[in-house]
Amino acid sequence: MKTNYNIDENGYYGTFGGAFIPEMLYPNVEELRQNYLKITSESSFQKEFLALLKEYVGRPTPLYFAKRLSEKYDTKIYLKREDLCHTGAHKINNTIGQILVAKRLGKTRIIAETGAGQHGVATATVCALMGLQCIVYMGEIDIQRQSPNVARMKMLGAEVRPVLSGSKTLKDATNEAIRDWINHPQNTHYIIGSVVGPHPYPDMVSRFQSVISEEIKAQLLEKEATENPNYIIACVGGGSNAAGAFYHFLNEEHVHLIAVEAAGKGVGSGESAATSILGKIGIIHGSKTLLMQTSDGQITEPYSISAGLDYPGVGPLHSHLFETQRAEFIAITDDEAMLSGIELSKMEGIIPAIETAHALAALDKKQFQSSDIVVINLSGRGDKDLNTYIDYFKL
Ligand SMILES: *Cc1c(COP(=O)(O)O)cnc(C)c1O
Numbered sequence: 001m002k003t004n005y006n007i008d009e010n011g012y013y014g015t016f017g018g019a020f021i022p023e024m025l026y027p028n029v030e031e032l033r034q035n036y037l038k039i040t041s042e043s044s045f046q047k048e049f050l051a052l053l054k055e056y057v058g059r060p061t062p063l064y065f066a067k068r069l070s071e072k073y074d075t076k077i078y079l080k081r082e083d084l085c086h087t088g089a090h091k092i093n094n095t096i097g098q099i100l101v102a103k104r105l106g107k108t109r110i111i112a113e114t115g116a117g118q119h120g121v122a123t124a125t126v127c128a129l130m131g132l133q134c135i136v137y138m139g140e141i142d143i144q145r146q147s148p149n150v151a152r153m154k155m156l157g158a159e160v161r162p163v164l165s166g167s168k169t170l171k172d173a174t175n176e177a178i179r180d181w182i183n184h185p186q187n188t189h190y191i192i193g194s195v196v197g198p199h200p201y202p203d204m205v206s207r208f209q210s211v212i213s214e215e216i217k218a219q220l221l222e223k224e225a226t227e228n229p230n231y232i233i234a235c236v237g238g239g240s241n242a243a244g245a246f247y248h249f250l251n252e253e254h255v256h257l258i259a260v261e262a263a264g265k266g267v268g269s270g271e272s273a274a275t276s277i278l279g280k281i282g283i284i285h286g287s288k289t290l291l292m293q294t295s296d297g298q299i300t301e302p303y304s305i306s307a308g309l310d311y312p313g314v315g316p317l318h319s320h321l322f323e324t325q326r327a328e329f330i331a332i333t334d335d336e337a338m339l340s341g342i343e344l345s346k347m348e349g350i351i352p353a354i355e356t357a358h359a360l361a362a363l364d365k366k367q368f369q370s371s372d373i374v375v376i377n378l379s380g381r382g383d384k385d386l387n388t389y390i391d392y393f394k395l
Contacts, residue, residue, distance in 0.1 A: 004251075005250035005251065005317070005320065005321065005324075005326060006203075006250070007199070007202070007203040007317075010199075011033075011198075011199025011200065011203070012199075012316070013202075013316050013317050013319070013320035014320040014323060014324065015281075015288070015320075015323070016281075016287070016288055016289050016290075016316035016317075016319040016320050016323075017199055017202060017287055017288060017289070017316035017317075017320075018198070018199060018287065018288050018316075019033075019198035019199045019286055019287075020198065020283045020286050020287065020288060021198050021286045022182070024182045025178065025181065025182055025198075025286075027185055028181055028182075028185050028188075028190070029198050029199075029200075029286075031105065032101075032105075032200055032201075032204075033199065033200045035101075035104075035105060036101060036200050036203075036204050037200075039101050039104050039105075040097070040101065040204070040207065045100060045101075045104065048100055049096065049097060049100055052096050052100075053093065053096065053211060056086060056096070056129070057085050057086045057092050057093065057096065058084060058085060058086055059085070059093075059211065059215070060215045060218075060219070061080060061081045061082055061084050061085060061212075061215065062081045062084065062219075063078050063079070063080055063081070063215070063216060063219035063220065063223065063375070064078065064079045064080075064081055065077070065078055065223070066078065066079050066347075066348050068347045068348060069343075069344070069347055069348055069363075072347065073363050073368060073374075074368070074370050075368035075369065075370055075371075075372045075374055076224075076370075076371070076372060076373045076374065077363070077374045077376065078220075078223075078229070078373065078374070078375045078376070079348075079350070079375075079376055079378045080212060080215075080216055080245065080375060080376070080377045080378055081378050082212065082241065082377060082378055082379050082380065083350070083352065083353070083356070083378050083379070083380050083381035084381075086125070087118075087121055087122050087125055088118075088353075088380055088381045088383060088384065089118060089122075089241075089353065089379055089380030089381070090209060090212065090240065090241045090244060090377075090379050090380065091118055091119055091122040091193060091240070091380075092122045092125065092126070093208050093209050093211055093212070093244065094122075094191075094193065094205050094208045094209055094240060095119075095122040095123050095125065095126045095191055095193075096126055096208070097204070097205075097207075097208030098126075098189070098191045098192075098204070098205075098208070099126040099127065099129070099130050099132070099191070101189070101204075102132070102189035102191070103130060103132075105189065106187075107132075107187055107188060107189040108132060108133065108187050109132070109133045109135070109184060109187050109188040109189075110123065110127050110132050110133065110134045110135070110188070110189055110190075110191055111134075111135045111136070111137065111177050111180050111181060111184075111188055111189075111190050111191070112134070112135075112136050112137070112177065112190070112191045112192075112193065113136070113137050113138070113170065113173040113174045113176070113177040113192075113193070114136055114137070114138050114142070114149075114170075114173065114193070115138075115139070115142055115169060115170030115173065115307060115308075115310065115311070116142070116146055116149065116307030116308050116310075116384075117138065117142070117146040117148075117149025117150060117152070117153070117307075118149065118193075118307075118308060118380070118384070119191075119193030119194075120136040120138060120149060120153050120158070120160070121149050121152045121153055121156070122193070123136060123158070123191050123193070124136060124152070124153040124156035124157065124158035125156055127156070127157070127158060128156045128157050128158075134153075134156075134157065134158040134159065135158065135159045135161055135180070136153055136158050136159070136160050136161065137161050137163055137173040137174075137176040137177045137180070138150070138160055138161070138162065138163060138173050139162075139163045139167070139168040139169040139170060139172050139173050140162045140163060140164050140168040141167070141168040141169055142168070142169055142170065142173070142307075143160065143162055145307075146307070148384070149384070161176070163175075163176045167301060169301075170310070170311065171299060171312070174285055177190060178190070178285075192205065192285075193238070193240070194237065194238025194239060194240040194311075194315060195209075195238055195239045195240045195243045195315035195316075195317055195318075196238040196239070196284070196285055196287060196289075196311075196313060196314075196315045197285045197286055197287060198285070198286030198287055199287075202243075202287065202315050202316055202317055205240055205243070206240070206243040206244065206247060206317060207247075208244075209240050209241065209243055209244025209245075209247070210243075210244050210247035210248060211244065212241070212244035212245045212247070212377065213232075213244060213245055213246060213247045213248035213249055214247075214248055216229070216232075216245070216248075216375055217248055220373065220375075224373055226373075228249065228252050228254070228255050229255060229372075229373040229374065229375045230254075230255070230256060230368075230369075230372040230373050230374065231255075231256045231257075231258060231366070231368070231372065231373070231374040231375065232245055232246060232249060232255060232256070232257055232258065232375045232376075232377070233258040233260060233359050233362050233363075233374065233375070233376045233377065234246070234258070234259065234260065234359055234376070234377040234379065235259075235260045235261075235262075235309060235355050235356060235358045235359040235377075235379060236259045236260060236261050236309070236314055236318055236329075237262075237273075237308045237309040237310070237311045237355060238311050238313070238314065238315055239259075239314050239315040239317065239318040240315070241377055241379040242259050242318065242377070243315065243317055243318070244377075245375070245377040246321075246327070250326070253326075256328065257321065257326060257327040257328065258327065258328050258329075258330060258362055258366070259276075259318060259321065259322075259327045259328070259329050259330070260329075260330050260331075260332055260358045260359045260361070260362050261273065261274045261275060261276060261277075261309070261314075261329060261330070261331050261332070261358075262274065262304035262305075262306055262309035262310070262331070262332065262334075262337070262358055263331035263332055263333045263334075263336075264302075264303040264304045264305070264333065264334060265303070265333065265334060266333055267331050271303035272302070272303060272304075272331075273292075273302035273303060273304040273309050273310055273311065273312070274331040275290055275291060275292055275302075275311075275312065275313055275314045276290060276314065276318070276319075276322045276329040277329070277331060278292050278300075279291050279292050279293070279312075279313065279314070280293060281319075282297060284299065284312065284313040285313070287313075287315070287316050288316065289313050289314060289315065289316045289318075289319045290313065290314055290318075290319040290322065291312050291313035291314075292312045292313070293312075299312050300312060304334065305334035305337065305338070305354060305388065305392075306334075306337065306353070306354035306355045306357075306358065306385075308353070308354075308355040308380075309355050309358060330362050330365050332358040332361040332362065332365075336358075336361040336364070337354055337357040337358045337360075337361050338354070338357065338389070338392050338393070339361070340357045340358075340360040340361040340363070340364075341354060341356075341357035341360070341382065341385075341389065342389075342393065343360070344357070344360055345382075350378070350381075351381065351382035351383070351389075352378060352380070352381065352382050353379060353380035353381055353382050353384065353385055354382065354385045354388060354389075355379055355380060356377075356378050356379045356380055356382075357382075359376050359377060359378075359379070360376060363376075
């Protein structure tokens, strides 16, 4: 029997997904659900989306053969350079797609939530590009921790609204964004930053990010005379860069998919973000998926040295890939990731985001054949993480 890893007509990947939303949000989500496939398949949409990816984002991103890294691990390692995208990571692929959908739905006001600020910056960027009003909800604690990204969003013309409720971090910012959306159903689109949230967001965001695996196929065909690698490795916070890197390989069962989560200080330490291992089925941000929670169902505060992997859930696609064992899940600690970040810097002259460094650390956990083709999705660059690298290595 062939398992299907695409979403079904009810918005589920196997038993995960759906849209568990308050009644007052129903009209907004339903409007999106009824229109997203129609809008995104129109040729005028495709033309504008692809032109912006090319001219503004800088796609296609290179598939770079990492010679020295390959020698060290005695296998063929390619890096998919999403770090070279405008704004420094893959997130802009999604925000470009969603802003074009919002425009076609007649929306004039954009809201977003952000934790580390990377999604806020990617959203503020496309709002500036399109001349649309942008409001970004951000926890008070995160505003203090991520001041350069707050400044970036302000320079780009966005309003950053501090969130003072709860733990004053990402999940509270998400709650405020949802409240805003309920109060402004007519003119506002909510740009969610990963493959999370109620249907149709996980599917819509996966499709926008799927350009990553589409390009990998064409680039491998040219370089290796085959479209399919043996392994694809990507880090997972909410799961959008991994969803994009896996998308066109999901039904190629011989392509081994590796999803890398943040173990933080260790899976059993109480300070971790390894959702597939530590999570149980529950509802987060309108989606049924695996999430870290207490025995009475309250969300557990996750921890990782990397702000982008510090999320208590994973998107429903990844819960399904975990449950069906289509993807292998590996947990990498802070220390392992930091060492891999330095290793790539010194061996290839590429300073990766700390999120991405988790994916690189998976190289130490597997045994590859020298003829294997291993593609690592280099989700972002490390400029934003310089202070963390400085503190950790006493640079
Ligand atoms: C945000 C971010 C991630 C994590 O988000 P996903 O939705 O899991 O991709 C990973 N890498 C970088 C560089 C990021 O900015």
